[in-house]
Amino acid sequence: GTYMGVANLIILIGPALGPTFGGAVANFFDWRMIFWSTLPFAILLLVLGQGRIKQYTPTSDFAFDWLRFTALGVALISLTVALNGVSDRKWLTACVGLLIVVAAMTVFVWLSNHHAKTLFKLDVFHDPGFLYSFLPYILLQFSNVGINFLLPNYVQTVDGATAFIGGLILLPGSVFNGIGQPVYGWMLDHFGGRLPLFLGNTLFTLGVLGFTIFGRHISVLWVTILYLIFAIGRSMAFGNSTAYGLKVIQPDDQSDANALYSTGQQVTGSMGTTVLAGMMTAVTIPGLSHAQNVGIGSQLAFG
Template sequence: MVVVTVVALMSFLGVLTETSMNTTFPTLMKDFHVSLTAVQWVTSGYLLCAALVMLTSAFMKRRFTNRTLFTWAAALFIVGDLLCATATIFPQLLVGRLVQAGCVGFCTPLMVNIIMDVVPRSKLGTYLGLANVLILIAPALGPTFGGAITAFASWRMIFWLTLPLAVILLICGQFLIKQYTATSRYAFDWARFALLAAALTSLIIGLTAVGDGNWLLFGGLMVVLVASAIGFAKLSKTSTRALFSLTVFHQPAFLFSFLPYILLQFANVGINFLLPNYVQGVFAASSFVGGLVLLPGSIFNGLGQPLYGWLLDRFGGKVPLYTGAALFTLALGAMAGWGPRLGVVGMTLAYLVFAIGRSMAFSNSVAYGLKQMPKTLQSDANALYNTGQQVSGAMGTTVLALLMTSISRPGWHQAQIISAGSALAFGLLTASGLVIWWLFFKLLHAKTDY
């Protein structure tokens, strides 16, 4: 756990700076004289780059040592910190954020891979839960940390304050991180990686284009996405170079844990954007109250991880997966059906139930899936879990933002528009909860292949 903690803390710093920057957008727009569309790439670009790096994690695990990967991750974070802290023009800040994305891209899969190397299957849920505490607390602390720093000092202090911590972790990693599996020389599959990168980039930019009403750009990017996906599938049939193994999709345990995992992440990131805006628009609450609505649920989301993992190891998959899916679906159903009547306190309590259920199902879907897969495919599955998490999270905000303002009638005021659109968004997420129930049923009845 000492080694895992060092890697998890490095990933924690990456997630902390990511979520801290979300509160600095108005200040950045003023300081660099850029639009909201441009400044959003500080987060969207970060998530996209992290996803692309995570795609390579299966190859990286087999090719390079754990210490080498950690050193790269820490070095990228430190270089990114310096670029961002000293940025005088917006492109420098953006480049710094894209460089820093490599930290989370390397460290999050590395943490899980180390756990899979040394922890027996019977304790996998508990240890993954313990490791996830640090990473999942970061999104809860990030907005408060970033808001306070920006209000009382400068957004640049976000990077100056995390810099010495990153240096300390880099030094600790050189002494603590060991190698638990053999590495070999592999030729990296640049062609397939480029096609996947083109597909994911087209998807994220295309969704942003929908938000801007640019349907022509969206259509063109969807053509690029489909063409890239077809090209990737054809190359995968003959390629002998390493990226990740597509045979992992033949594993029912992977397929029926991966799909609910990305649906849960889609809902989580989307509703974290939706709820603060909902209570401000419908109940005329302040931005401070809008942020507080998420706080109790976010705390339980992170601190409950060890308990949720223990439930999996102690009682098997049925208790945490079914219970988590039930709480998730019921909370969203309440928001969809009675949202305007719940008030700020009611929405806060509904989100608390949502967060407990989502967190219980989210981490355990991966842990249960990994338990049921052959060890030879676990690193490939881990690469796809992490990539899917980043991509679905980026999609969640865009899709729910579109739904939030999608319904309007003559004479309606802003609160009515937000209430009606959000009810549609909550309804979509409730339907996804029912789909997750069915996927968990298939997962729990899938054959074990190890």
């Protein structure tokens, strides 16, 4: 748990500072400066990596399953297109996309049961230790990415805040999200999974419940406080879900589990943005202002 916490700390420090940095740049400079200012770091890391990143263990040849990879890629891309179609009320696009998802996933599952080439084993889902850590892991990521997108837009539209304030509201929660990871992992190691997972999910639920109840109009201060509770709970449960899952599944299945954790959180993260953004702007009640409609839509999205 502690080791996973340190690893997550490194990964999450960037996203912790990202919304505030982006909001400040967009407020004081042109939005393109977000990319121009980070480009030198990307080039520097590329140069440094060429001499530092090496292969320390022997590799072996294997037959990669391009058919399954293609089927899965088509399914996931079509799912994103279908969700965007629902958000934009393009029902034909949504229906066609969903049909392609069903067809591609059927092909993927059939190939998984009949091909021996390497991608990842679906049998890992038969392990309760993996399944019941995977599901909360991807749902927490869905909620986190969606809320991180929704809240800056919410305070700018409903509360009339600036882009800089929109990014700043996430900073306290994001800092605890990042620097708290080793502490949350330590809790798993010393007290077992029950304390950090139940406490984390309880705080997460309280935060979202507060957003849902008062979602039509929440002040900037209360958005910041509720997001702090949400972020601490979410981060406490998020990293420990994978740490606990990897502790209890079979060692031979851990590489497949890692691949599925990574794929699941990226797919559901993109879905979170699409679904919550669509719900946020879905309400158009005549006679209400744009801010009031967004407030009602946001309340639905929080729920």
